[in-house]
Amino acid sequence: MIGTAVINHYITRMIDVLQTNKSIIQINNSLLNRILKRMLALIFSPSIKKRRNSGDSLIFLTRDNLPDDLYWAKSHPVICRAFASFAVAANAAGESTLTLEARTTVQHYIEDWDGKEPGISRNWAEQAVKPLTGPSKIAAKLALLTAVSPYQIDDDLIRDFRTVYKEDLQLLNVLSWSSFTAARKIGSWLSIPYT
Template identity: 40%
Template sequence: MKLLPESELPADLAWAKGSPNIAGGFARFAAAIDTAGKAAIPEDVRDCVVKHVQAWDGRDPGLGRQWVEEVIRGLGEKSKDIGRLVLLTALAPYQVDEGIVNAFTAHSIGNDRLLGALAWGSFTAARKIGTWLPAS
């Protein structure tokens, strides 16, 4: 993991502290994903997603998308399109389809931004799940 600069291990990844190599890898990875998320996702969307994921109890939101619309209700139209992709990636990735991706790419050009948004959304959910693990 020497390819990425050293970073501080976020508190929600405390479960990794038992192994310096794993902790260092996750610290570096978290920093890289945060950087990619900041480049691809507006702050209002990141804040909205983090707030919702932090309140999430792990249940499958189901097949409908009404829950997504409720979560992103206060966002602007551009942010809603981005928020849909990020929320679905985080909590219901089986619902991400071509229409969701196309709506995102209409506002954010480049595969690097798409991959950054997908990585940030999925890792945000994974970090929440990690908080349910006992710290080592």
């Protein structure tokens, strides 16, 4: 249950930032739109109906140690390995784009965060990243808003980020790392630590 909540919080943050109101394929003709949807359903239905076994996809994952804050996953080997690998991948994503100072700023804020909404103003984020400068400040602000209030991210903020970080992968790295950082914190609220 905790793993489901953590993944849900991760995905929700990613969607809040990346989702647009446009479909991948723009078709203005309702008949063609219905036909296309039906064809896609026929193409993908065998994959959806395919029987899967727990742990089959572990062959694609490395063997990593589970971080202490994800201790709740230890009781299930498949979930444990999946979250251990996810943590390594998310950390690598953050390290590849964010400076140590930017990551530390966001992590300190998240460590003290109690889950409450910061309000409609972004002043709290501006204050948190105030000690940073240049690209680190821009990236840390995006990461912090993604983690705590992704609904406050707008096109202007993404445009500011893109002036320094040109690659799509850099944007995805920041969003992935910060979304998973927040989701991990939320997961820690849902469990009682082992003694």
